[in-house]
Amino acid sequence: MEEETKSAPINSVMETSAFDPKARDNPHPILKDVQSQCPVYRDEDGKIWLLSKYENVREIVNDRSLWRHPANAEEGSFMRLFATSGDQNTDERVADRPSIxxxxxxxxxxxxxPIAKALYARINKKKGEIEHIVNQVIDAAPSSGIFNIIDDICIPIPILVIARLIGVEESRVAEFREWSEASILSLAAIRTPEQEERMKWGSDKLAEYFHALIAERRTAPADDLISDLVQAQQEGLDLTDDEIEVxxxxxxxxxxxxxxxxxxxxxWLFLTHPDQKAVLMKDASLAPAAVEEVLRYESPVGITTRVMSEERAVGGCPMKPHEGMMMSLHAANRDPDVFDNPDQFDITRKHTSHVxxxxxxxxxxxxxxxRIEAQQAFVKIFERYPTLRLANRAVKWRDLPFFRGLEELWVEG
Ligand code: HEM
Structure with missing residues (x-):
């Protein structure tokens, strides 16, 4: 009898992303097949590797000798598409001005x-204020009836918090959100001409705004992260103006x-797993563990990437310098070799070391x-709406490839 040759369950890495309608609704079944049948998958057209075992993903993300900038990836590869976008409009400027x-x-x-140090000092100083913003947003949401909780709670919290920490005008958060959403299309790799236009518009708007605001804080410092960085630079910190801005x-x-x-x-997970919601509502001290389990089970970011800098094998497959690697964080976080019952949402699980x-x-x-925002949000949402349930409408997942998030989650308060 002829031996059956194992073929990969996908023809392109895009089939595992929200670009594909099936994977958009639920990426886990196809990733499970890829992980079990072809854990180190080579997409020849995209010239990229897809790693899906936890062990390989950890090994590569932790390796500081690899490159991150996509311009190091081979000519014509999928990863190069990331290098032609980014925060600015032209290839040269992205290469010149990458963010960290x-x-x-x-x-x-x-x-x-120094950016991490300044950010963490701000977060520590403002922790109480951050939790207060979370509470305020949730208190301002509709008291009852059917509403899209993404629009009323999930979107406003992070933008208001980061605006407060950085020091941008809170009256303009709707614009920042629009500019950010346009600009993040740079991470989509494949874009329609309309998306390309939108991305450039958003990036330009943000650059213009920050350029002016940084100049303003140089002459009139305020109690915010922009002023912290500008001041540290004036005191000798080795950061350029461009580096601060970007x-x-x-x-x-x-x-x-x-x-x-x-x-x-x-x-969404708590509303579809009422037993877990009950566990959290009974004991709010489980909020940190609950957030880790949400991060593991439905990670908002599906992948990260690195570029091989030397010849070596990963998961037994030989790789060459300049070959791009895409690590599936979704697949790694549900690897049955690492997590017991990986497809079970369990906020009391012991091993939570996700990626x-x-x-x-x-x-x-x-x-x-x-973590601070989500821990406070889950506790407060179910305190304010103890009987919250899903409204009788379909959930709608966003179509940005390799991100996982809801555009619409209609609930009844
Ligand atoms: C649940 C929320 C978040 C998730 C799931 C997430 C996920 C990620 C992932 C997967 C990476 C790439 C790490 C790697 O390649 O090893 C990353 C990097 C980064 N994230 Fe987040 N992130 C979140 C929230 C945030 C927030 C709140 C901020 C800003 C305040 C932020 C700013 C950044 C930055 C600047 C980097 C680049 C760091 C570097 O390359 O040195 N992220 N994030």
Whole structure:
């Protein structure tokens, strides 16, 4: 009898992303197949590897010798598409002005630590205010009836919080949200001409706004992160004006969509798992564990990437320098070799060491902030709406590839 040859369950990495309608509704079944049948998958057309086992994902995200900037990836590869967008309009400017997200050493080691230090000092100083903003938004949402909780609670919380920390005008948060959503299309890799236009518009608006605001804070400092960084620079910190600007924009964008998705995905999970909601409502001290389980089970960010810098094998497959690697955080977070009953949403589970925030030198800088906001949000939402339930309408997942979040979650308060 002829031996059956195993073929991959997908023809392109895009089939695992929200670009594909089936994966948009639920990416986990196809990722499970990829993980079990082809854990180190090569997309020849996209010239990219897809790693889906926890062990390989951890190994690669933690490896500080690999590149992050997509311009290091081979010519014609899927990853190169990320390099042709970013915060600015032209390839050269992106290469010249990456935020820490796409920066490599030695610059990353110079730029990230002082920004992280300033951000964490701000978060510590303003923790009470952050929780107060979360409570205020939830108190201002409709007291009863049917409403889309994404619009009324999940979107306003992160944008108001990050606006307060950074020091941008809170009266303009609707505009910031629009600019951020347009600008984050840079991470979509494949865009329609309309999306391309929108992305450029959003990036320009943000750059213009921050440029003026930074100049203003130089002459009139305020109690905010912009002033902290400008002041540190005046006292000798080795950061250029461009680096301050591009990274403040990065924080504004990074802090928005992802945290909205964390709060939205979690609310949906609790409403579809009433037993888990009851556990949390009975004991609010479980909020930190609940947030970790939401992050593991429905990670808002589906992938992260690195570029191979030397010849070596990963998961037994030989790889060459400049080959791009995409790590499925969704698949790794449900790896049955690491998590017991990985498809069970259980806020009391013991092993919670997920990779939803990536890892190594590039691990999400905003993780502590996202955690504070989500912990407070889950407790407060179910305190204010103890009988909250899903309204009789379909949920709608967003179609931004490799992100996972709800556009519409209609609930009845
Ligand atoms: C639930 C919410 C969030 C999730 C799931 C998330 C996820 C991620 C992931 C997966 C990475 C890439 C890590 C890697 O490649 O190893 C990342 C990086 C980053 N995130 Fe987040 N993030 C969240 C919230 C935030 C917030 C609130 C901010 C800003 C305040 C932020 C700013 C950034 C920045 C600037 C980077 C680049 C860090 C670097 O490369 O050094 N994120 N995030």
């Amino acid at each position: 997200l796409f920066m490599d050493d030695p610059d990353h080691s110079r730029v990230r630590p 990274n403040l924009i990065g924080l504004l964008i990074g802090g928005n969509l992802t945290t909205t998705d964390l709060i939205g995905n979690g609310t 939803a925030f990536g890892g190594g030198a590039h691990i999400c800088i905003g993780a502590p902030l996202a």
